[in-house]
Amino acid sequence: MNIKEKLKFLHDNPVVAWHEHFWSTGDFTTLNTVQGDDMMQVFDALGIDKVVTSLPVNKIKRCDPEVFVSANNVTYEAVKRYPGRVYGMAYAHPGYASAAVAEIERCVKELGFVGVKLYYDYFMDDPVYAPIIEKCIELDIPILQHSMHFMDAPNKIRQPLATDGVHMANAAKRYPEATFVMGHFTIAEWKYSLNAIADCPNVYTDMSGSVYDRPQMEMAVEMLGADRILFGTDNSPSSCVGKILGARISDEDKKTILSGRAFSRFLERTVK
Amino acid sequence: MFIDINTYVGHWPFRKLSFNTLKELDILAREYDITHMVVANLNGLFYKDANEANYELLEELKSYNGKTEFIPLAIVNPTYPAWERNARKMIELGFCGFELAPIYHGYSLAPEMFFDMYNPIHRAGKVMELAEELGVPVRVCAGFENFRGRSDLDTPKSLSADDYVALISKYENVPVLATGFSMLAAGGKLSELVKARKNIFFDTTTTATLDPKLCARVKDNIPEEQICFGSLSPFNYMETNLLRISLSGLDEESIKANGARAFKNL
Numbered sequence: 001m002n003i004k005e006k007l008k009f010l011h012d013n014p015v016v017a018w019h020e021h022f023w024s025t026g027d028f029t030t031l032n033t034v035q036g037d038d039m040m041q042v043f044d045a046l047g048i049d050k051v052v053t054s055l056p057v058n059k060i061k062r063c064d065p066e067v068f069v070s071a072n073n074v075t076y077e078a079v080k081r082y083p084g085r086v087y088g089m090a091y092a093h094p095g096y097a098s099a100a101v102a103e104i105e106r107c108v109k110e111l112g113f114v115g116v117k118l119y120y121d122y123f124m125d126d127p128v129y130a131p132i133i134e135k136c137i138e139l140d141i142p143i144l145q146h147s148m149h150f151m152d153a154p155n156k157i158r159q160p161l162a163t164d165g166v167h168m169a170n171a172a173k174r175y176p177e178a179t180f181v182m183g184h185f186t187i188a189e190w191k192y193s194l195n196a197i198a199d200c201p202n203v204y205t206d207m208s209g210s211v212y213d214r215p216q217m218e219m220a221v222e223m224l225g226a227d228r229i230l231f232g233t234d235n236s237p238s239s240c241v242g243k244i245l246g247a248r249i250s251d252e253d254k255k256t257i258l259s260g261r262a263f264s265r266f267l268e269r270t271v272k
Numbered sequence: 273m274f275i276d277i278n279t280y281v282g283h284w285p286f287r288k289l290s291f292n293t294l295k296e297l298d299i300l301a302r303e304y305d306i307t308h309m310v311v312a313n314l315n316g317l318f319y320k321d322a323n324e325a326n327y328e329l330l331e332e333l334k335s336y337n338g339k340t341e342f343i344p345l346a347i348v349n350p351t352y353p354a355w356e357r358n359a360r361k362m363i364e365l366g367f368c369g370f371e372l373a374p375i376y377h378g379y380s381l382a383p384e385m386f387f388d389m390y391n392p393i394h395r396a397g398k399v400m401e402l403a404e405e406l407g408v409p410v411r412v413c414a415g416f417e418n419f420r421g422r423s424d425l426d427t428p429k430s431l432s433a434d435d436y437v438a439l440i441s442k443y444e445n446v447p448v449l450a451t452g453f454s455m456l457a458a459g460g461k462l463s464e465l466v467k468a469r470k471n472i473f474f475d476t477t478t479t480a481t482l483d484p485k486l487c488a489r490v491k492d493n494i495p496e497e498q499i500c501f502g503s504l505s506p507f508n509y510m511e512t513n514l515l516r517i518s519l520s521g522l523d524e525e526s527i528k529a530n531g532a533r534a535f536k537n538l
Contacts, residue, residue: 001303003514042482045519152419152428188420191287210480211418212512214505215290238482238519242512 006245009254010047016260016267017043017051017240019144019183019208019232022078022086028057028070031077039235040082046241048233050267053078054089054117056146063121065099068092072103076111087267088113089144093121097131104132108139114266115142115181124163124180125170133171137178142266144181144206148188155188165193172200184209184234186216186243198223204262208232212239217247226253230260273538275308275343276301276510277531278413278451278475278502281332282314282325286423291506298338300503300510308341308538309505310369310411310449310531316347317376323347323358330365343535345371345411350395351379359402368535369408369447370399372439375429381412382438400443409447409471409534412439414478416452416507433462440465440472447471447534451502455479455490463493470495473534475502476513476527481520496523500531 022036043051055071057063068091075088090107092100107113116136122128124145136143149164150156168182180203185193187209197203207217207229220229226249233240244254255261281292291300294311301309316325326346333344346362348355348370359370374381374396383392403410415430422428431453440448448471450458455474458466466472474494481487490499501517503510517527532538 001305003304003511003518006511007515038484041484045482046515148420150420151422151424155420187418190421211421212509213417213421213507214509217509218290236480238480238515239512242509242515245515246509246511 003245007047007241009245009251010241010258013255014259015048015050015231016258016263017048017208017232018181018230018260018263019206019234020051020053021055021235022053022075024055024071024074028055028067028074031074031081033081036078036081040085042237046237048237050085050087052087052089052114054091054144056091056117056119057093058119063093065093065096065103068100069103072107072111072113075113079111089115089117091117091119092132094118094128094132095121097128101131101135104135105139108141115144118143118145120146120159120162122161124167125174129171133175133178137175142179142181142204142263144183147182147193148184149192150188165196168193168203169196169200172197172203176202178202180204181206181230184232185220186213187211190216191219194220194223201228204228204230206230206232207243207257208234208236208240210234210236210239212243214246215248217243218249221247221249221253226256227262229257230263231258273308273532274304274306274528275310275501275531276306276503276505277310277411277449277473277500277534278477279309279311279505280314281311281329282316284314284416284507285318286417286426289506294332294336294342295338297505298336298340300505301340304510304514306340308343308532310343310345312345312347312371312411316371317373321352322349322377323362326358326362326367343368343538345369347371347373348399349373349377350399351377356398356402359399360406363406363408369410370403371411371413372396372399374412374435375427375431380438381431381435396439397442400439400446403446404443407536409449411449411451412436413451414453416504433457433460437461437465440469444469447473449473449475449500449531449534451475452477452504455494455499456486458493466494466498470498471534473498473500473531475500476516477502477504477508479516481516481522484521487520487522491522496526497530499527501528
């Protein structure tokens, strides 16, 4: 078998990548169209039909509302530049509760965004997230949380509030009506986080990220079921397409993951 | 010929591996018409006497009857008594080269100062000298698991460009397989050395090449004829690396075959 023949599976089936980033030129005000066009070229080659993108602000200092509003406008530029293929998720800093909630509402109702992306500003089960989670329940949109259980000291220092599966499970039990996505389960100590969310039906996960340890896909399907796993690359397309093609899981499970069947309604509803 | 220069059998103490026997690697290889796999036994990173792992691999090879041709490397620990005798014996028994695991065996790829600061000892260099004498290559893997997910009992270290420079700068006749090292980080002095020598090879394991700009940087650092296919099986999904060589714009057929140039008579 040639890998290009195997790749036909993606070209022959609907593929939605739920965890992507179209970056700004560095200041969160202007879309980096060069990076965006390069990414779209790679997505085309790999058979990825639709992508959901966000622009979280990874500033060491605090992210004021005007910054996250600007970042979301950059995401909207990407949505407009690649119409019908790119969908937006809103990023907001939870420390500014009322401004964050207002921004999420603007992004969903005015810009047609399909979800919220949260970063490592706080652990997911921190009460500071309550207003955002409650707004997402009201708007019926998913919450994608940057997550990983780091084992290495540099990242534990750099991202001390990085959420892992335990934090996700705590939040999910507190808000069973919310829809959570534990971002890139594949990175860092992935089995730890999979175990933590296995019994939380309202926590989904995505398989994005540069790490492609065998057999993380088989393990995720066994522990969660394919319908709780979303496809995504987090800008690591070869790693992620390789993972899905190489996984010893059924074609039906692959189709379920690639299409993001459980999340289709979010895309169908809010296209502008 | 299609050769994967970066595979292992054996166990990893920190998580369960699958496809970690010759028979199972053969299944992976046949799926994509890989004809040869360069293989060593991971257990040799952890046994006090690494050579025990070489004998384990030898036993596994005796009972193996699959299609893929395995090119076995003997794990050599130059800090252990009688390493040289054992290494010579392994070549006599059919091993095709050596593998160094300096991070796990506790030494440096560079000359090290011990009691006499005027006479550093280059333990890795001793293995290179033996490899030169015997006409075999040496493989050195920069790291196995991604650093973010390593067990607390594993090492946080990975090999750097300086480590490789220290190893390869002196022994110009010894082919080196620098596996698991990002070709994007192989600039500067390492890139100069690699371009000057034709017997230093890198693999695709830790280098994303679908982004055209990254791919251009890879080609700036490493001549295409020194880029090889490597999967780091059984740690990783092989398909990722197959995609990287298939869609990168690099010369796919050359990359599939380049690894053979490190070995005589292949």
